[in-house]
Amino acid sequence: MSVNTHPPAELDPSDKSLWVSLRNQSAPILNVEMQCRPGEMLALVGPSGSGKSTVLRTIAGLQKVDFGHIRCNGETWLHTKHRNDVKVQQRHVGMVFQHYALFPHKSVEENVSLAIRGSTRAEKKQIAASWLERTNMTGLEKRKPGQLSGGQKQRVALARALASNPSVLLLDEPFSAVDQQTRRKLYRELAKLRRGLDIPMVLVTHDVGEVQQLADSMCLIHKGQTLQQGSVHEVISAPESKAIAKLLGHQNLFAASVSNQDSTHTSYELGGTETLHGEPSDLAPGTRVTLLIAPSAISLADNSSHDNAEHNVLHGVVRDAVSMGDEWSITVHLHTVTKSLRFRVPQHLLSSSHVAAGSPISVNIRRSGILAINDTHSM
Amino acid sequence: MSVNTHPPAELDPSDKSLWVSLRNQSAPILNVEMQCRPGEMLALVGPSGSGKSTVLRTIAGLQKVDFGHIRCNGETWLHTKHRNDVKVQQRHVGMVFQHYALFPHKSVEENVSLAIRGSTRAEKKQIAASWLERTNMTGLEKRKPGQLSGGQKQRVALARALASNPSVLLLDEPFSAVDQQTRRKLYRELAKLRRGLDIPMVLVTHDVGEVQQLADSMCLIHKGQTLQQGSVHEVISAPESKAIAKLLGHQNLFAASVSNQDSTHTSYELGGTETLHGEPSDLAPGTRVTLLIAPSAISLADNSSHDNAEHNVLHGVVRDAVSMGDEWSITVHLHTVTKSLRFRVPQHLLSSSHVAAGSPISVNIRRSGILAINDTHSM
């Protein structure tokens, strides 16, 4: 169910957005439509091997596709139908390669300053130094890439991309090898940069937290196919299909069918014996849906609790419980449904009897935290 | 404050633990002591460039150090004092290199089967196939590494390390390029493998969630120096120093001094005007401490709330609020302290007025969620 972001035939030349529309028949197979406005950070998310790097490489002009139309910064970069293909150099892309692709024989400083255009030597040196400082690389300017750790290399690659004053920023998992603390510092630097720059930015990442913290919109890709594009909040809170929900890392997914619906609630039947009540909807009874239960909608309940207007109560036994710092991650084996439920509980709310595998447990599921994905709509 | 895990002079030959003790004077500077029992998964955590990869490479026998003593599987692998240095091949290490180091001219299948020892050709093929299946690589067996995506390469590297039936497992950020869904599958496979294998395992990662989910114990390294080793829960919930707390990604750290302490509580003075009350402790008044406030100890409060026996109440204004799916991450500018406070709130507890920057906000801080780190103890 790809989004129709195909660049219109007559495009406003003052539209500086990045429009991408790609098809490839041979491996890697592609069928991608996406759009990113200037100043917007678009997160490109998808499983390993889904074609994210290929898309970035095609935008940069490094990879050929059977059919492609790419517009950026008011110019057409690629239009295979018109045999239009702007040279890589003229696209002015700032790119972090997944494997960094540093210049192995150049020092860290030269790696960055080589990518800076149209400045004097002294200016380049200064810009490079400032970016290396912002990526916590000060002191290592004279090193060759071979003498750096993985995370240090990645930061040089990031500095090189950011320093080039590009017309579009393509970041391929730019923080994957960097520790949390440095990562937060880099997030801040990226945020600062965004304030000054009005260019489209595309970020490939596997970290949903990173998406939420950095990106405005989000594009999901699976087997070379774009599945959904929208604002981060929209996509995460209302995935269009079960596949998307899974891609986003949602674990509490239950196959169900609408059994009843009126102005106060909708009822969903799970595997025959269990019924969950959700917010009112316009789903016709009998519709097959996938229920997505937000982890935050789940809380511990008393054994004696019963369903009420706000909550459903489910009973089961603890299958396992893992301490995650000041929270516990609990997997519950429900009595009535074969699938298990996963959620987190702050440590202080949990008594030790809860944590042992096999101990009985009851959970509240807030009605407003239940999302029904219509299976018949999705591909 | 390095842990004394120096292998004892007379070592029990039946002790199959991995003992590591390394010193290096020239770059990269090292001063590392660590230990990992058979069947234990030790997480090696530290900022980028702190020497994690160097330690793994030294254990594997790929890097030389000035002074080193490594024992594993009841054998001495390295003892520089006795000019004892077992060859790489004889150490039988299963290693995932940070940059994968796949054999570029061999197919995916050959990459894995080459690392399998002492089996017939058919057996090797079968073992390789089974590991490739467990790493979700089925269907790509005939590809060369150059035809794989980053995450696919990483999974081949993982399959190669796991398939080799090693005497110690060294994993250098083995999941960094893999999506959440596949990562969860790999976690499960690793857990399964652990049940059958009684060998020490060392995992380098930047993901605290991963540590909590996979590791038993944890070793913190900073600038080549081991800072703390202990069980994951111990290290995360009671870091020994402010530096460690920072490394672990803790953000709510406040400099304070003990102003008062009795059998019901300890009082801490923050920057003069604000006082926080914590659980009783044996800290003498006047002791300089760093207060670590667990995010889960922070919750929203009414404007009219006041300190009570369980909670401290602080007032401030929202500096920014970021939606993280069904939670919001809130940064609060406190009235009385110059540092800001970060915490997460489930979306349904938050009214829209709370989210706007500048709106007044009050927070509860649970006493039991305040940890005081004695600054005078830490280095």
Place this chain on the structure above:
Amino acid sequence: PAYSHADDKSQDDAAQTPAVVALASSFRTLWPALADAYVKETGNPNPLVSFASSGLLTTQILHGAPFELYLSADEATIDRLALAGKTKQEKYALAKGTLSLAWRGAGAPSLSELGTLMEENKSLKIAIANPRHAPYGIAAMQALDNAGLHPLPNGKLLTAENASQALQYALNGAADAALVPTILVQQFGDANIMVLPIDEASYQRVVHHLTLLQAADKPAVTLSNWLKTPQALTIMQGFGLTAP
């Protein structure tokens, strides 16, 4: 290999095995005719030959080359071999050789005219064999000396590695003239080249010698003897050589 035949004393075999002959470059044009006649008259197998400059052949023989017979225009090299005890018999003078001027085009000048021609045509070049080691090169220098053409201005005199090469320079136009052994040009039909004999008094004539080497076996002796016959001399005379 040819090497082992030297030890082979069997008469029958000797008739079958060819003689191994070292031939100096100056015999190159002459040899096929001699060999043909030898094979035809005696019924012996065609001798195995190795061509090289006299200098190289001598070096090789000095260091154990399995040659049985050595023919050269360089008497000094034969003396050198004799001195080293490599020869089996006294050297034998086969024939005397003369010099000719090979001239590109018609109207070949005499050597004395060549001087004036060179004055007129600055780019005119003459090639000779290297006088440092080739006997015909030495003879050519003597002839040039006697014609008052020595020393020639720099770049006018080309010294080729051997006489063949000197002639080649003239053939392909790299040089305008070459002073070469008559044997090379006597039976040489090239329309572009005019051949003019040089006054035999103006240089010391070159004597072609033959010597049997230590390794010589029956077939080599047979060949050596045949080369001393009048029939052989007749063939040599056909190439412009004269009786010694």
Place this chain on the structure above:
Amino acid sequence: MSPFLVSFKLAIWTTIILLPIGMLLGRWLAFARFKGKAWVESLVLLPLVLPPTVIGYYLLLVFSPESFSGSLVAQWFGQPLVFTFPGLVVASVIVNLPFAVQPMQLAYSSLPLEVREAAWVSGLSSFETWWHIELPQIWQGILGSATLIFSHTLGEFGVVLLVGGNIEGSTRTVSIAIYDHVQAFDMQSAGWYSLALLVLSLAALLVVRINTHNKAGHA
């Protein structure tokens, strides 16, 4: 001009002229994928297959002022090529072509594509990419080519002898001089010349190699 001077001048000129040619050809053969590639690669080697004297002979035919090709060449160079130093250089360039191409092609084909891509993305033009990224990384290939060409030109003898004509001071190289001495049984001179040639070229090779090692920094 001493034969040593002629030899070293010839070796240096040949190296200087061949390096860019070898770099272009080697780069093309390393990067391009086309049908007749094996043919081109094999053809480049052919100057090695014929004996030098025979190549010399054919070059003489081609360069001879009497021939059509030779007159064209003579017009182009302003003088006939035979028996002159420029002629030696041209002949030497032709004979040494394989040594210029092979190491360059090898060096180029070990250059990872991704690093060049990063250069393009960074806005470096083809020339800048070559200058900043390719050149410093094929250093070993250049060095290999240069030393092979240099050494082989010093020792080359057949082509030089034929095309140059052994004219003292302009086309007599040390190789020819040594050969002449050997032919004339002047073994002592030949020995001294050989020794001097070996020592001088060893010194030259060492200087080049040590300098470039230092420059490349062995990083």
Place this chain on the structure above:
Amino acid sequence: MSPFLVSFKLAIWTTIILLPIGMLLGRWLAFARFKGKAWVESLVLLPLVLPPTVIGYYLLLVFSPESFSGSLVAQWFGQPLVFTFPGLVVASVIVNLPFAVQPMQLAYSSLPLEVREAAWVSGLSSFETWWHIELPQIWQGILGSATLIFSHTLGEFGVVLLVGGNIEGSTRTVSIAIYDHVQAFDMQSAGWYSLALLVLSLAALLVVRINTHNKAGHA
């Protein structure tokens, strides 16, 4: 045996013998870091510096059964080396040494250390690492070495003439045969021989190159 057979036999033997030597030396020079490395690298090139005939002359001195060294060599090989085919092979091996070492060294030095480390960690012995990991990746270097040696041996002339003695059927190579024809003004034969040599060697080079291209799969 026809001169063609002698030449090709010689070229093939020389290549077969030199490839392992070049591989060992090239590998050592690529991987080892030691003080006199520039010296070794330069010394390896010296067989190119002296004219082939002069090298031939010195080899003759060393191998001659009349000399002490030669008698040792003759004992070792069971026959004197001069004027025999084995002698040609030995001389040819010495002269072609630089072509064996240079491309191998280049190919080896572009092998990333990390991949070899991964092989060791995977438990592959030094030999297995060489066989499974190094060899398939230095293919280009081997090919480069082999084709240079092969072509150069076909065209080599000076050393072969001196050490072999131009004996028909055993040591007369095509190169020498062509030279003889040129010297005897038999230009037609020389032309035909040259053409045949060129065509045959082109064919040989093409066969090798196309086969290895297919094998390496250009991946």
